[in-house]
């Protein structure tokens with residue numbers, strides 16, 4: 001398909017894009033350009049996702065042809081435009097691994113010691129599909145009672161046994177259900193009933209997944225320990241994992257070592273330079289400098305430091321919501337920008353500080369400005385549905401960052417709990433009192449008055465169980481593909497091309513129209529997402 005002068009040649013047929021005359025096109029009958037909605041805006045109103053709606057376009061391609069690959073930063077490309085937020089109830093290594101396997105990326109939060117955050121990054125970078133790199137181990141001196149307790153709390157039944165009871169110790173045996181089924185005395189030691197090393201089939205460090213698979217088939221066992229030349233345990237391979245972990249062709253990987261991509265956030269205190277160094281040593285691919293108001297000398301100085309000290313690592317600055325804020329961070333050298341202030345589901349910033357911006361306006365204005373410098377935008381927060389993601393992408397964002405959408409999945413930190421019969425997980429703002437207390441004093445020691453009052457800019461709550469990301473992310477992707485196809489948009493480049501040439505059209509919905517766009521008038525209904 002080729003485009004010229006607003007005309008599209010589609011095979012033999014030469015279609016004018018909207019198939020209507022100029023007068024109709026300019027009358028509002030075909031919706032409005034983004035400039036009309038967001039720039040020539042006499043009422044000085046800012047809009048967000050729910051206010052806006054995208055006009056349908058012409059579909060000349062199949063759903064499967066919709067390409068949602070994108071750029072996160074100047075140098076990082078992703079197959080899927082989804083980023084998990086650096087929040088302590090959203091992104092630790094499990095979330096980051098799954099996000100990267102699904103083609104997106106996770107940003108490990110910084111509400112923990114710098115060394116621990118670096119360990120989380122290392123776990124993502126060292127991840128190998130099908131290889132469990134941190135299996136829970138037992139010692140030969142553990143008792144049957146301990147085995148039962150560990151089984152019960154973790155939900156799995158096989159454990160490697162090492163001389164020191166830890167990962168990396170010398171492998172001395174393995175315990176599975178079969179070993180424990182006929183023993184009654186809870187004080188019996190593991191060494192008495194384990195399957196000992198001499199009866200175990202083990203793989204050598206460096207084994208490929210295919211070779212391991214073959215060995216598991218031959219041994220007819222459920223687990224295959226991997227050991228190094230000193231017979232120390234380096235990994236465990238589980239048959240059940242192999243079955244579900246088919247290689248993911250979309251996975252986000254670095255070009256050098258083909259390891260999963262991983263991001264991490266830091267703050268703007270002097271100590272954060274040390275944190276950044278540890279993260280870089282752990283192999284982090286992108287650092288997000290995390291502030292609610294990113295246009296500060298603190299952040300500019302931090303961005304300059306990162307770009308001069310670790311030029312190989314991309315830096316995302318923010319958060320910003322205006323072109324002038326963006327300009328300062330672009331000048332400082334950022335490779336990407338994070339957009340959104342006070343619009344997150346757990347945010348109270350606009351209430352508490354009176355500063356921020358409605359998100360659709362923020363995304364449109366900052367994307368349009370940063371594009372001149374080749375800087376992609378992450379639309380951060382306020383995403384409640386696949387429709388919101390599609391709108392963010394149609395307004396110029398390269399990616400969306402999500403908190404509440406991804407909290408409450410199996411891969412998010414924390415345990416599920418029940419409240420009023422509903423299965424929930426905790427989700428809280430990083431500016432909530434609870435999160436600030438967890439983070440220790442780092443944020444307040446800067447206030448010289450010892451009596452400084454902590455002002456919350458977020459709340460602490462819970463979200464419902466969404467199950468595993470392995471199903472949820474494909475659902476989100478497919479929803480976005482449907483939306484883009486309906487808008488007549490074949491890729492994210494195509495979306496931007498149409499946005500800035502006024503061929504992508506929008507309208508503002510009245511409050512009644514927004515109601516109409518949702519489910520209405522039913523006595524009761526069930527909402528199943530997929």
Ligand SMILES: NC(=O)C1=CN([C@@H]2O[C@H](COP(=O)(O)OP(=O)(O)OC[C@H]3O[C@@H](n4cnc5c(N)ncnc54)[C@H](O)[C@@H]3O)[C@@H](O)[C@H]2O)C=CC1
Nearest residue numbers: 268269290291292293298319340341342343349430431457
């Ligand atoms: N996107 C959003 O709308 C919001 C996000 N948040 C999240 O909450 C967390 C905390 O955000 P913030 O409170 O903005 O953290 P922050 O650490 O950037 O800022 C807190 C305070 O410390 C000051 N400060 C920062 N660096 C300094 C330095 N080197 N010397 C002296 N003072 C310094 C700042 O000016 C500010 O007053 C982040 O995870 C952020 O993403 C919080 C509120 C809104």
Ligand SMILES: O=c1[nH]c(=O)c2[nH+]cn([C@@H]3O[C@H](COP(=O)(O)O)[C@@H](O)[C@H]3O)c2[nH]1
Nearest residue numbers: 344345347381382403404429430431457458
């Ligand atoms: O005002 C705020 N107070 C907070 O305590 C807070 N914690 C996180 N964030 C921001 O919200 C984003 C996630 O928003 P969603 O849950 O809507 O996806 C995140 O990605 C952040 O940008 C906060 N904003």
Ligand SMILES: [K+]
Nearest residue numbers: 342343344347
């Ligand atoms: K909010």
